[in-house]
Amino acid sequence: MDTCRELEPSHIFVPGPIIVGAGPSGLAVAACLSNRGVPSVILERTDCLASLWQKRTYDRLKIHLPKHFCELPLMPFPKNFPKYPSKQQFISYVESYAARFNIKPVFNQTVEKAEFDAVSGLWNVKTQDGVYTSTWLVVATGENAEPVVPDIPGLKKFTGSVVHTSAYKSGSVFANRKVLVVGCGNSGMEVSLDLCRYNALPHMVVRNSVHVLPRDFFGLSTFGIAMTLLKWFPLKLVDTILLLLANSTLGNTDHLGLRRPKTGPIELKNVTGKTPVLDVGAISLIRSGHIRVTQAVKEITKNGAKFVNGQEIEFDSIILATGYKSNVPYWLKDNSFFTKEGMPKTPFPNGWKGEEGLYTVGFTRRGLSGTAFDAVKIADDIKDQWMKSNGPLSSRNICSSHIIHLHFNKS
Numbered sequence: 113m114d115t116c117r118e119l120e121p122s123h124i125f126v127p128g129p130i131i132v133g134a135g136p137s138g139l140a141v142a143a144c145l146s147n148r149g150v151p152s153v154i155l156e157r158t159d160c161l162a163s164l165w166q167k168r169t170y171d172r173l174k175i176h177l178p179k180h181f182c183e184l185p186l187m188p189f190p191k192n193f194p195k196y197p198s199k200q201q202f203i204s205y206v207e208s209y210a211a212r213f214n215i216k217p218v219f220n221q222t223v224e225k226a227e228f229d230a231v232s233g234l235w236n237v238k239t240q241d242g243v244y245t246s247t248w249l250v251v252a253t254g255e256n257a258e259p260v261v262p263d264i265p266g267l268k269k270f271t272g273s274v275v276h277t278s279a280y281k282s283g284s285v286f287a288n289r290k291v292l293v294v295g296c297g298n299s300g301m302e303v304s305l306d307l308c309r310y311n312a313l314p315h316m317v318v319r320n321s322v323h324v325l326p327r328d329f330f331g332l333s334t335f336g337i338a339m340t341l342l343k344w345f346p347l348k349l350v351d352t353i354l355l356l357l358a359n360s361t362l363g364n365t366d367h368l369g370l371r372r373p374k375t376g377p378i379e380l381k382n383v384t385g386k387t388p389v390l391d392v393g394a395i396s397l398i399r400s401g402h403i404r405v406t407q408a409v410k411e412i413t414k415n416g417a418k419f420v421n422g423q424e425i426e427f428d429s430i431i432l433a434t435g436y437k438s439n440v441p442y443w444l445k446d447n448s449f450f451t452k453e454g455m456p457k458t459p460f461p462n463g464w465k466g467e468e469g470l471y472t473v474g475f476t477r478r479g480l481s482g483t484a485f486d487a488v489k490i491a492d493d494i495k496d497q498w499m500k501s502n503g504p505l506s507s508r509n510i511c512s513s514h515i516i517h518l519h520f521n522k523s
């Protein structure tokens with residue numbers, strides 16, 4: 113009988129919120145809660161913090177907004193970090209952040225299902241090992257939870273290697289190879305640039321229009337300029353200024369095959385989530401012919417690709433720089449707060465709070481600055497409820513330990 117009981121999933125009651133995901137967003141909420149005297153538990157599917165950064169990004173990656181726009185609440189980046197920290201520096205910052213707030217996620221816990229039980233008024237969160245129950249559920253699984261792998265006609269026939277950018281580390285294995293890079297967002301541009309540095313021959317597919325802005329303009333970040341201008345001027349005017357600035361540094365990019373959308377770059381980001389490319393060198397490599405721009409792919413063949421203009425080129429490898437998607441619809445059940453794409457229906461700045469103790473962090477389409485905004489709001493909101501039900505004294509006692517596990521077997 114004992115064996116039988118052990119086979120039952122363990123059931124854990126969490127006094128504070130359950131946070132799903134130990135990326136920057138989940139950690140930021142846990143830190144803000146801890147700072148307000150509220151304990152929490154983070155469930156993370158991988159074995160590390162910030163797994164997107166540690167496991168699914170390329171070596172050359174640097175943050176592309178100045179560091180003060182990417183800071184998590186309560187702890188700035190070290191002063192000696194450069195304006196655009198490297199991936200390794202960002203990871204070390206996140207690790208120090210977790211250590212500073214004594215955040216210890218429960219690793220290797222993939223949330224398979226989360227459901228609100230109207231009778232008990234509690235959230236039941238199921239992982240492969242058991243069920244965690246709490247009054248509050250914070251969704252922190254990210255806008256980039258799963259790679260988008262499009263169903264391109266003929267892709268299965270291709271005999272060379274096919275990788276998504278989430279599995280690409282560096283161009284070292286592609287030297288002298290002809291590589292088709294599908295997609296021209298920040299990933300497609302930066303991977304194409306990296307391939308050039310390793311003497312590979314990238315061809316980048318641009319099937320649509322795209323905004324490319326210089327990352328910096330006379331020593332000032334374009335993003336910083338945009339944020340400052342937005343304090344004073346309407347969005348459309350700011351976009352017009354950004355485009356003037358882009359044309360003055362990058363020139364007209366139309367003849368390179370990079371047509372601009374009709375909607376301005378920041379408006380487009382706000383409305384559709386499509387991030388403008390912040391150029392870190394790809395444009396000059398396109399201009400010099402090192403990165404070739406191609407039209408949309410019609411179909412992939414055994415050894416190459418046919419394009420919509422009738423051109424056919426042979427390739428050794430294909431890299432899919434086709435972006436990412438949320439995975440919330442796979443595991444959050446019966447919820448009307450999210451769209452079928454797994455993004456909150458309510459736009460920024462009101463997308464952080466749902467019904468019945470549901471919260472979301474990091475779904476603002478505003479990168480890490482959106483994360484910081486959400487995290488503070490969520491922690492303030494939960495703290496008010498926590499104080500009402502627990503009172504200041506009990507909160508002080510409980511918080512000496514960040515995570516509270518009350519293990520018991522379901523029987």
Ligand SMILES: Cc1cc2nc3c(=O)[nH]c(=O)nc-3n(C[C@H](O)[C@H](O)[C@H](O)COP(=O)(O)OP(=O)(O)OC[C@H]3O[C@@H](n4cnc5c(N)ncnc54)[C@H](O)[C@@H]3O)c2cc1C
Pocket residue numbers: 132133134135136137138155156157158161162163164165169173174175176177181182221222223224252253254255256257299439443473474475478479480481483
């Ligand atoms: C290549 C790249 C570069 C970027 N650079 C910048 C930048 O310079 N500046 C910026 O502001 N933003 C940038 N971003 C945006 C990025 O979204 C943020 O940097 C940041 O990682 C978001 O943090 P997050 O915690 O919301 O999501 P993530 O970092 O994706 O963390 C989510 C966590 O949830 C876990 N998880 C997912 N599903 C489950 C589940 N079912 N159960 C348990 N755990 C789960 C994941 O394993 C992951 O650890 C970049 C994104 C990419 C892809």
Ligand SMILES: NC(=O)C1=CN([C@@H]2O[C@H](COP(=O)(O)OP(=O)(O)OC[C@H]3O[C@@H](n4cnc5c(N)ncnc54)[C@H](OP(=O)(O)O)[C@@H]3O)[C@@H](O)[C@H]2O)C=CC1
Pocket residue numbers: 173174175176177256262263264277294295296297298299300302317319320321386387433434435436
């Ligand atoms: N240094 C940094 O900080 C970096 C930041 N990032 C960030 O990570 C996030 C994800 O960026 P990224 O990975 O570039 O993804 P994006 O979603 O920004 O871009 C995806 C690209 O793939 C194209 N695409 C999608 N499906 C297809 C298809 N079936 N056929 C052809 N093309 C297709 C899209 O074209 P279309 O527009 O036509 O749909 C688009 O060009 C962004 O927020 C970005 O800013 C990424 C890299 C570096």
Ligand SMILES: O=C(O)C(=O)Cc1c[nH]c2ccccc12
Pocket residue numbers: 176177335378381387388390477478479480
């Ligand atoms: O890097 C990203 O993906 C971001 O979302 C950061 C970001 C938020 N708003 C922007 C506007 C222009 C360029 C990058 C961003």
